[in-house]
Amino acid sequence: MTAHLTFTNVTKRFGKVEVVATPFNLQIARNEFVVFLGPSGCGKTTLMRMIGGLDTPSTEDIRLDGAPVGGPDWRRGMVFQSYSSFPWLTVAENVAFGMRYRTDLSEEEKLGRRDHYLDLVGLYEFSDTYPNRVSGGMRQRIAIARTLAAGSDVLLMDEPFGALDAQRREQLQGELRRIQRRDAKTVVFVTHDVEEAAFLADRVIVFSKRPARIMAEIDVRARLGEDRTLEMRDGADFFALRNEMLRLVRASAGEEP
Amino acid sequence: MGGGFALRDLFRLRAPLPRTVSALIALAASALVLAVWEGVARLGLTNPVFFPAPSAVISAMMRMFADQHLAWNAWVSILRVWSAFLLAAVMAIPIGMMMSAYRAIGAALEPIVDFIRYLPVPALVPLSIIWFGVGEETKIFLLWLGTFFQLVLLVSDDMRRVPQEYIEIAYTVGAKPGQVLKDVAFRAMLPGLVDNLRITLGWCWTYLIIAEIVAADSGLGFVIWAARRYMKTPEVMAGVFLIGIIGLLTDQLLRAAHRRAFRYL
Numbered sequence: 324m325t326a327h328l329t330f331t332n333v334t335k336r337f338g339k340v341e342v343v344a345t346p347f348n349l350q351i352a353r354n355e356f357v358v359f360l361g362p363s364g365c366g367k368t369t370l371m372r373m374i375g376g377l378d379t380p381s382t383e384d385i386r387l388d389g390a391p392v393g394g395p396d397w398r399r400g401m402v403f404q405s406y407s408s409f410p411w412l413t414v415a416e417n418v419a420f421g422m423r424y425r426t427d428l429s430e431e432e433k434l435g436r437r438d439h440y441l442d443l444v445g446l447y448e449f450s451d452t453y454p455n456r457v458s459g460g461m462r463q464r465i466a467i468a469r470t471l472a473a474g475s476d477v478l479l480m481d482e483p484f485g486a487l488d489a490q491r492r493e494q495l496q497g498e499l500r501r502i503q504r505r506d507a508k509t510v511v512f513v514t515h516d517v518e519e520a521a522f523l524a525d526r527v528i529v530f531s532k533r534p535a536r537i538m539a540e541i542d543v544r545a546r547l548g549e550d551r552t553l554e555m556r557d558g559a560d561f562f563a564l565r566n567e568m569l570r571l572v573r574a575s576a577g578e579e580p
Numbered sequence: 581m582g583g584g585f586a587l588r589d590l591f592r593l594r595a596p597l598p599r600t601v602s603a604l605i606a607l608a609a610s611a612l613v614l615a616v617w618e619g620v621a622r623l624g625l626t627n628p629v630f631f632p633a634p635s636a637v638i639s640a641m642m643r644m645f646a647d648q649h650l651a652w653n654a655w656v657s658i659l660r661v662w663s664a665f666l667l668a669a670v671m672a673i674p675i676g677m678m679m680s681a682y683r684a685i686g687a688a689l690e691p692i693v694d695f696i697r698y699l700p701v702p703a704l705v706p707l708s709i710i711w712f713g714v715g716e717e718t719k720i721f722l723l724w725l726g727t728f729f730q731l732v733l734l735v736s737d738d739m740r741r742v743p744q745e746y747i748e749i750a751y752t753v754g755a756k757p758g759q760v761l762k763d764v765a766f767r768a769m770l771p772g773l774v775d776n777l778r779i780t781l782g783w784c785w786t787y788l789i790i791a792e793i794v795a796a797d798s799g800l801g802f803v804i805w806a807a808r809r810y811m812k813t814p815e816v817m818a819g820v821f822l823i824g825i826i827g828l829l830t831d832q833l834l835r836a837a838h839r840r841a842f843r844y845l
């Protein structure tokens with residue numbers, strides 16, 4: 324396992340507010356699915372945004388393949404909870420937008436990739452529809468297909484399924500996990516939903532309240548293996564893991580920094 | 581009248597109204613106002629010098645179209661409104677976007693814009709005549725003055741309301757700041773912008789009449805003011821009516837264009 328992403332002694336302040344106070348260190352392996360789990364407003368999103376180059380650490384650095392991350396680019400794609408696709412573009416145009424500024428791909432390659440990823444997330448038949456005509460779950464699929472089409476090998480996801488109903492959320496979690504295994508992507512996924520974390524992650528990082536600090540690390544892969552299925556969600560192993568994580572989250576939310 | 585529409589739906593709170601019914605009600609209400617007005621005038625309840633019947637206004641308007649170049653005067657006014665309006669829009673859109681894209685530009689311009697925005701345009705007529713004389717420049721300047729500074733702030737607000745997520749999506753697929761503004765921010769704010777432009781265009785007519793009354797020998801403002809001098813009330817009303825009709829038509833056209841262009845909303 325080689326480190327794909329490295330945080331070295333990272334701290335972050337917004338003015339006087341310390342978001343990450345204790346120097347933060349973390350290594351994320353290539354193709355690893357890491358979930359940042361913690362109470363709302365704890366700073367986990369800020370840490371993820373710093374990977375994307377949308378926020379800058381106050382001290383020390385974050386490296387991707389050994390090079391400092393710098394500003395945002397297409398190698399690190401972002402999926403937000405809301406406003407995740409552009410309403411004035413059709414579904415297909417939204418997916419193609421991921422490659423709009425890439426000059427190394429020909430127009431044919433772009434069209435091929437667009438259709439490939441539309442098909443992968445099951446939206447091909449909705450190509451010419453506008454996002455406001457499709458469900459919330461489909462809109463999140465558009466965003467996932469866009470980042471994949473862009474060629475990002477790091478997917479940064481900020482509670483992408485937070486606004487969906489339980490059934491759609493389960494379905495999309497399954498799809499995301501399958502795509503991540505198949506296309507070998509490194510994923511950093513932010514959530515406060517314990518079950519979601521347990522189902523998706525190779526590794527879960529549990530955060531304290533702000534300023535963000537690592538409370539615990541859970542190697543989910545060692546407990547549940549690589550393949551995740553809906554049936555597994557009803558199993559005793561999953562249930563035990565979920566309860567264990569729930570206790571950790573409760574403890575972290577209750578603890579004063 | 582389709583879709584199982586029943587009469588009692590008219591009196592249900594926020595009940596949907598079919599388009600045809602809506603259009604019929606609009607026509608009927610306007611016709612009713614005109615009929616009452618006509619009746620009041622015919623019965624001799626008002627002095628025709630002060631309050632002529634709509635039929636008198638319409639025949640005055642026909643006469644003015646035939647003998648007094650009303651169409652040409654209307655055209656002159658429309659040209660003035662649109663040239664000043666387009667000038668204001670072309671300047672206000674980029675400046676307003678910059679004001680909210682770059683906080684420093686906003687901080688520098690906002691107090692100045694706010695100050696000028698509150699100056700009443702009529703108060704600047706004398707200054708404008710000193711600067712530009714009584715030609716076309718004065719009219720364009722006054723109209724521009726009345727709309728540009730309002731529009732700049734509206735555009736800047738539209739831009740501010742573009743969700744941060746859209747901007748960040750663009751950055752994370754490799755867009756440069758200029759591309760983010762052009763391909764995403766501008767596109768995202770466009771429906772709101774077009775609405776604001778439509779509303780601002782209406783204000784242009786207010787300032788136009790002021791400008792044409794003070795210093796002009798053509799245009800609808802001039803026609804109205806000239807008719808007033810001889811107490812030709814039907815002609816005054818005909819001029820005012822024509823402005824209303826032009827406004828109504830323009831607004832409906834722009835609304836239809838808005839619906840067509842932004843079908844995705």
